[in-house]
Amino acid sequence: MHPDQLVLSQELAAQLITDLLPGTDPATVRLVPTSATTSTVVRIGEDLAARFPLEPSDPDAARTALAAEHEAMAEFASVCPLPAPEPVALGESSAEFPMPWSVQTWIPGEVADPVVLDSSDTAADDLAALLLALRAAPTRGRLFRGPGRGGELITHEDWVRECLERSRDLLPVGALAARWQRWRTLERRDGDVMSHRDLIPANLLTAEGRLAGVLDTGGYGPADPALDLVGAWHLLDAERRARLRERLGSSDLEWERGAAWAFVQAIGLVWYYVDTNPTMAELGRSTLRRLMDDPGIG
Structure with a gap:
C-alpha cells in the first residue's frame, strides 16, 4: 500500500513478541489479514494483539507517539459504552524491526460492513x-491540536485539491469539487468535545x-463535535442517518460539517488505495455516493 512499507513475517513477529512477553507460546502468534492502512495486526493467543507500523519514521518520535496513544486508549476505554482495547506493553525498535510497536487487549467481533x-x-x-458518551466525557481543558482532522475544514484545502486532481479518471470530480467549494468555508460555532477521530468501519x-x-x-482527544459524524456517512443509509441525527440533536450546521469531514476523509481513499487496498477504495466510493445523493446537504 505504501512505497516504503515495512515487511513483517509471522516468524519475526513471534520472535519479537516472545522476547517482550516471556512465556508466550510462539505457536499462538499469527498475522491477521485486515484492510488496516497504518499497522500490521498480529494476534497473541486469544486475549492480546500487537500492532506493528507499516511505514518507517523517526523511532524516537514514534515511541513518544505510541506512549501517548496508550494513554489515550486507556482513557477511551474508561468512558466508552462498548468494549475497546486497553494498553499492555510497548516494544522497542531493534535491528530486526526498525520501529517501536505496541501490544493491547484483543476485542472480538466482525469488522463493520457498510x-x-x-x-x-x-x-x-x-x-x-457511542457518540453521546464520548461527547459527555470531560475534555479537562484540552483543545484540538493538529495536524489531522478535527479543527477547521479550510486547513485541508491543499489535500482535497490534490485528491480531486488525482481522481479525475476515477470519480465525478466536477460535482465533488462543487460540494467542497461550499463545505470548505462552513463556520464552526461549537467548542471541542472528546472524539474518537477516525470512526471508519474498520474501527x-x-x-x-x-x-x-x-x-x-x-x-x-478533543475535536470538532461534527468530526465523529463521519461514521454516519461511512455506515448508514439516509433513513438511519436521520435516526442518528435525531438522537444526537445535531443542528443543520453541525450535520453539514459532519458531511464535510466525511468528504475530507473519503476523497483520498479511492485514488490512494485503488490498486492496493480495494476495501478502503470502495469505502471511499460508497461514502462519496452517500454524500452526493443526499439532497439535504450541499
Missing part, C-alpha cells in the same frame, strides 16, 4: 450511544447485528 449495517436501526442507535466491530466494539482508539 453494506450489511446501512439499514440497521440498532446500529444507528448504538452509534448514537468498529459488530456481533449479532449490532456494534460490539471500537478499535484504533489511540487518537482519542
Whole structure:
C-alpha cells in the first residue's frame, strides 16, 4: 500500500513478541489479514494483539507517539459504552524491526460492513450511544491540536485539491469539487468535545447485528463535535442517518460539517488505495455516493 512499507513475517513477529512477553507460546502468534492502512495486526493467543507500523519514521518520535496513544486508549476505554482495547506493553525498535510497536487487549467481533449495517436501526442507535458518551466525557481543558482532522475544514484545502486532481479518471470530480467549494468555508460555532477521530468501519466491530466494539482508539482527544459524524456517512443509509441525527440533536450546521469531514476523509481513499487496498477504495466510493445523493446537504 505504501512505497516504503515495512515487511513483517509471522516468524519475526513471534520472535519479537516472545522476547517482550516471556512465556508466550510462539505457536499462538499469527498475522491477521485486515484492510488496516497504518499497522500490521498480529494476534497473541486469544486475549492480546500487537500492532506493528507499516511505514518507517523517526523511532524516537514514534515511541513518544505510541506512549501517548496508550494513554489515550486507556482513557477511551474508561468512558466508552462498548468494549475497546486497553494498553499492555510497548516494544522497542531493534535491528530486526526498525520501529517501536505496541501490544493491547484483543476485542472480538466482525469488522463493520457498510453494506450489511446501512439499514440497521440498532446500529444507528448504538452509534448514537457511542457518540453521546464520548461527547459527555470531560475534555479537562484540552483543545484540538493538529495536524489531522478535527479543527477547521479550510486547513485541508491543499489535500482535497490534490485528491480531486488525482481522481479525475476515477470519480465525478466536477460535482465533488462543487460540494467542497461550499463545505470548505462552513463556520464552526461549537467548542471541542472528546472524539474518537477516525470512526471508519474498520474501527468498529459488530456481533449479532449490532456494534460490539471500537478499535484504533489511540487518537482519542478533543475535536470538532461534527468530526465523529463521519461514521454516519461511512455506515448508514439516509433513513438511519436521520435516526442518528435525531438522537444526537445535531443542528443543520453541525450535520453539514459532519458531511464535510466525511468528504475530507473519503476523497483520498479511492485514488490512494485503488490498486492496493480495494476495501478502503470502495469505502471511499460508497461514502462519496452517500454524500452526493443526499439532497439535504450541499
